[in-house]
Amino acid sequence: MLAADYRGPYRVRAQEKPMPTIEHPRDAIVKVTRSCICGSDLHLYHGMVPDTRVGMTFGHEFCGIVEEVGSAVENLKKGDHVLVPFNIACGQCHFCKQGLFGNCHESNPQATAVGGIFGYSHTAGGYHGGQAEYARVPYADFGPQVIPDWMDPDDAVLLTDVVPTGYQAAEMGGIQKGDTVVVFGAGPVGIMAARCAWLFGAGRVIVIDHIDYRLEFARTYAPAEVYNFRELDDVVLFMKKTTDGLGADVCIEAVGGDAVGNAMQTLFGNKLKLEAGNAIPLHWAINSVKKGGIVSIVGVYGPTGNMIPIGNVVNKGLTLRGNQAAVKRHLPKLIDHVKNGHIDPKALITHRVPLEDISDAYHIFSAKLDNCIKPVLIPNAA
Amino acid sequence: MTNALVDTSKIPGWGVDADPENDPTYPYRDRSQDDHSGKWERPPLQQSDVEILRSIEHKRQPAVFGTSTPPSGLSGVIRRGAFKYSESHWFHWLMLMGADRINVVEGLVEDLARGKVPNVPAEMGIKSEWEHNKAGLAKKVAVTAAVAGAGYALFRWAKSGGDEEESRERRPRVSAKRETAGSGAEKRESVKIPEPPATTL
Numbered sequence: 001m002l003a004a005d006y007r008g009p010y011r012v013r014a015q016e017k018p019m020p021t022i023e024h025p026r027d028a029i030v031k032v033t034r035s036c037i038c039g040s041d042l043h044l045y046h047g048m049v050p051d052t053r054v055g056m057t058f059g060h061e062f063c064g065i066v067e068e069v070g071s072a073v074e075n076l077k078k079g080d081h082v083l084v085p086f087n088i089a090c091g092q093c094h095f096c097k098q099g100l101f102g103n104c105h106e107s108n109p110q111a112t113a114v115g116g117i118f119g120y121s122h123t124a125g126g127y128h129g130g131q132a133e134y135a136r137v138p139y140a141d142f143g144p145q146v147i148p149d150w151m152d153p154d155d156a157v158l159l160t161d162v163v164p165t166g167y168q169a170a171e172m173g174g175i176q177k178g179d180t181v182v183v184f185g186a187g188p189v190g191i192m193a194a195r196c197a198w199l200f201g202a203g204r205v206i207v208i209d210h211i212d213y214r215l216e217f218a219r220t221y222a223p224a225e226v227y228n229f230r231e232l233d234d235v236v237l238f239m240k241k242t243t244d245g246l247g248a249d250v251c252i253e254a255v256g257g258d259a260v261g262n263a264m265q266t267l268f269g270n271k272l273k274l275e276a277g278n279a280i281p282l283h284w285a286i287n288s289v290k291k292g293g294i295v296s297i298v299g300v301y302g303p304t305g306n307m308i309p310i311g312n313v314v315n316k317g318l319t320l321r322g323n324q325a326a327v328k329r330h331l332p333k334l335i336d337h338v339k340n341g342h343i344d345p346k347a348l349i350t351h352r353v354p355l356e357d358i359s360d361a362y363h364i365f366s367a368k369l370d371n372c373i374k375p376v377l378i379p380n381a382a
Numbered sequence: 383m384t385n386a387l388v389d390t391s392k393i394p395g396w397g398v399d400a401d402p403e404n405d406p407t408y409p410y411r412d413r414s415q416d417d418h419s420g421k422w423e424r425p426p427l428q429q430s431d432v433e434i435l436r437s438i439e440h441k442r443q444p445a446v447f448g449t450s451t452p453p454s455g456l457s458g459v460i461r462r463g464a465f466k467y468s469e470s471h472w473f474h475w476l477m478l479m480g481a482d483r484i485n486v487v488e489g490l491v492e493d494l495a496r497g498k499v500p501n502v503p504a505e506m507g508i509k510s511e512w513e514h515n516k517a518g519l520a521k522k523v524a525v526t527a528a529v530a531g532a533g534y535a536l537f538r539w540a541k542s543g544g545d546e547e548e549s550r551e552r553r554p555r556v557s558a559k560r561e562t563a564g565s566g567a568e569k570r571e572s573v574k575i576p577e578p579p580a581t582t583l
Contacts, residue, residue, distance in 0.1 A: 007493075008486035011505040024428040024446055050478035051461065053451040054489035072426070090425050090445065097422065099412045106425055106445040109436040111469055116448070122435070123478075127448030138446045139425070172410065273479065304475050319406055326410060363507020369514035 002379065003057045003132030004119075004358050009047030010366070014356045017057070020128065020136035025072035028140030030084065034157040035130045035355075035377045036061035037365050038086075039187045040256065040300040044121060045362055048257055048277060048302060051110060051122040059377075060086035060118040061161045062130030063153055066144075073141045082144035083156040084137055085164075085327030088116030088125060091142035102324030107138065113303060114324060123303065131358060133379040145331050148339075155338050157376065158345035163334055165298050165325040166192025166254070170200050172296040172321040173250035177201035182239060182248040182288055184281035186214035186226070188348050188374045189298060190254035194222035197252075199342060206248070208235065208284075210261065213371045221347060229261055239288035247290030255281040256299030265307065276302030283308050289318060297322030351375040435465045457485035 003017040020029055041058050043049050063083040066076050076082065088108075089101040095115075096104050107116030108125040116138070119129015128135065137144060147156045166189050175181055181197040183190045186209035197205045205224040209215050215226035232238045240247055257277015260266060261284075269278035277300075285295045286309055295318055313320060337343045350373045353361040361375045390396045405413060425445040432449040453461045464477035493500045511519045 007489050007500065007505055011500075011502060013500075013505045023430065023449060025426050026446070047482065050475045050482065052482055053453075053457075054485045054492075055451045057450065088446070092425065093422050094416075094420055097412075097415045099410065099415075107447070109434050109440060109444050109447045110465075111437050112439045113469060116444075116446070122448070122451075125448045126434070126450055128450040168410065302475070303469060304472060321406065323410060329410070359505050360507045360510035360513075364510045364514065367507075367511070367515065367518075369510060 001133040002355055003128070004059060004355070006044070006052065006056045006058060007054055010045065010363075012045060012058070012359055012362050014358045017132070020134055022068060022070045023136065024138060025070040026139050026141050027070040028066055028073055028076055028137045028144070029068040030062075030064035030082065030130075030135050030137050030144075031067045032062050032064040032130050032133055032135055032379050033081070034063050034153050035059045035132075035379070036157055036160075036162070037131070037361055037375045037377065038161055039189060039258075040120070041362075042258055042366050043256060043277070043300055043302075045366060046258060048273065049121045049123060050302065053122060053126075056119065056121070056126075057128040057132050058119040059129030059131030059135075060120055061157060062118070062135065063147065063157045063160065064130070064135065066140075067134065069140060075141055076144060076146070081147045081153070081156075083147055083160050084118070084130065084135075084144045085331070086117055086120075086161045087143070087324060087327055088118065088127065088138050089143060089328065090139050091328075099326055099329050100323070101326040101328045111303070117324075131355065131377055133355070143328060145328075145335075148335065151335070151338065152346055154346035154349055154376070155344075158348060158374075159331065159334055159338070160327065161325070162188045162192055162348065162374070163343060163345050164327045164330040165189050166194075167196045167199075167330055167334060168323070168325040169193040169252045169254055169296050169298040170196040170202075172294075172298075172323070173197070173200070173252055174294050174319075174321075175200035175202050175250055178203035179249035180204040180206070180243055181250045181252065182206045182208065182285070183224070183252045183254055184208050184285055185253070185255035185259075185299065186211065186218045187254065190252070191218045191221055191348065191373070192343075192345075193252050193254050193298070194218055194224045195343060197250075198222070199337070202250075206239075206242075208281075211368055214368075214373065217373055235261075235284050236287040239284075243290070247288055247293060249290060249293055251285035251289040251293065251295050253282050253285045253295065253297045253299045257301045259299075268307070275306050276304040277306065279306035279308050282306065286312050286316075286318065289316070291316045292318070294319045294321060298325070348374040349376050353377055355379040435461060437469055438465065439468055439470075455485075455488045457481040457488055460484065 001019050002014050005015045006012050038061050044052050066078055066080045069076055087101045089096050089104040090106040093105040104115035110122045116125030118127050170193050179202050181202045183194045186207050194205050194207050207218040207224045207226045208229050210228055210230045218224050219226045229235050259278040259281050262280040265278040265280045269275040355377045364372050365375050428446050430449055433452045434447050460477050460481035464474050467474035
């Protein structure tokens with residue numbers, strides 16, 4: 001089968017690989033019909049995630065048709081079209097029982113901090129991902145969701161990560177009616193977080209980034225006030241001025257370690273990799289939120305450490321909340337939101353690329369060429 | 383979950399201020415499902431011959447795991463070493479990052495060993511760069527050429543500078559030989575006169 005193959009930082013290609021097989025009674029094999037490239041795939045692509053091995057197939061946002069099921073899978077059958085949450089979760093461990101499906105304790109030998117994630121390095125379990133014609137799906141009797149007949153597969157594939165992550169970013173913000181919410185990052189997740197902030201009753205939504213075409217997209221899609229931080233002398237000062245000197249009620253960090261905007265953080269985080277990524281958006285979020293406010297973090301950082309003003313977290317009495325989205329928990333509500341027209345996920349898709357052209361798809365997304373918001377890979381077999 | 387060292391029933395006021403609503407994890411953590419036992423019914427255990435490295439923070443091997451790209455080569459040796467440290471230890475992650483970089487070289491060797499010369503520009507998406515960012519591509523090519531040219535010139539300069547140093551040491555010896563060995567043509571031909579240093583830097 002054709003699959004993505006990571007060869008090193010900024011290098012990925014499509015090549016023939018062996019078909020996946022059932023390795024556990026709760027496995028399924030899925031014939032991939034759509035597979036997105038996620039902003040967090042770029043952290044892998046840029047060589048920022050430890051234990052990313054050459055030869056791995058990335059891809060944690062995919063949907064497809066069930067081809068084969070293991071002996072313990074009774075809720076799926078061959079031919080079902082399913083969306084596959086990016087979390088690999090058993091559904092029965094100490095953490096899954098509490099709804100923490102991003103923190104499953106039975107799916108990732110290499111680390112305890114995070115559960116298994118498809119195609120996301122050995123730090124997230126060492127699973128091949130869905131940027132391929134076929135994928136092995138562990139715990140298939142728990143994770144995958146049959147796509148409703150009425151749902152467009154383009155909407156479905158975005159329910160595997162982008163929409164739930166954006167939604168949970170807003171949820172973790174504890175947004176109350178009338179709150180001012182600032183979202184750092186106008187990538188797909190940031191845009192979706194801004195959109196979802198309205199569902200929780202936000203009174204004002206502001207999006208900060210430095211890429212004009214993305215800000216324009218956020219302005220019309222969310223809709224939100226948008227500002228290019230390169231045009232602001234001081235982001236935090238601007239936030240204070242635009243909120244009567246108090247700061248925002250809620251700040252959402254939706255960028256992660258690939259951020260730009262501060263020379264020192266760029267040097268230590270992006271170039272020398274002495275930090276677990278460039279943490280300037282988190283720095284801004286902590287300093288822009290009002291005293292007693294909430295900072296919600298969904299941007300992906302590495303597992304080491306970052307330079308952030310933790311003293312201000314204490315002095316301002318802030319609440320920091322973060323997690324990988326528990327996709328399975330959100331799906332019933334989000335499917336309803338799509339059905340009722342509250343969210344239009346597929347509008348984020350700007351590029352459809354054949355799987356064999358994956359090198360170019362990654363480069364377009366990474367270099368932000370051709371006004372790219374969200375690329376979707378389409379395997380030939382689909 | 384852990385063995386209690388203190389009998390809470392003997393602590394005056396134990397739990398009198400407990401407030402279920404004082405829960406910053408709402409709504410993403412359902413604490414009603416936490417019985418504090420730390421026990422659960424485990425899924426069936428995956429069987430595999432593939433080498434799986436395990437965090438030493440895990441009490442036991444998780445039931446299910448990925449079997450892609452097992453550790454191998456020098457990078458594999460380093461990865462195995464990294465897993466002697468906990469996830470809290472910087473060495474763990476720095477060693478893994480180092481192994482990742484070595485693994486890239488191993489990947490190139492692996493390609494060549496299979497008779498495949500990797501098309502690195504294509505793998506980096508040069509086609510899309512040409513299609514959507516010709517100016518950027520031209521700039522990258524120019525910068526790359528400039529860096530390569532500077533590197534080459536530096537190499538030449540270092541090489542010629544070294545020869546100059548060598549010549550300073552040799553010249554007196556040449557003079558001494560001429561003084562002691564006379565002016566025979568064979569002797570003079572055996573002395574290599576160094577090239578003058580490059581002046582184009």
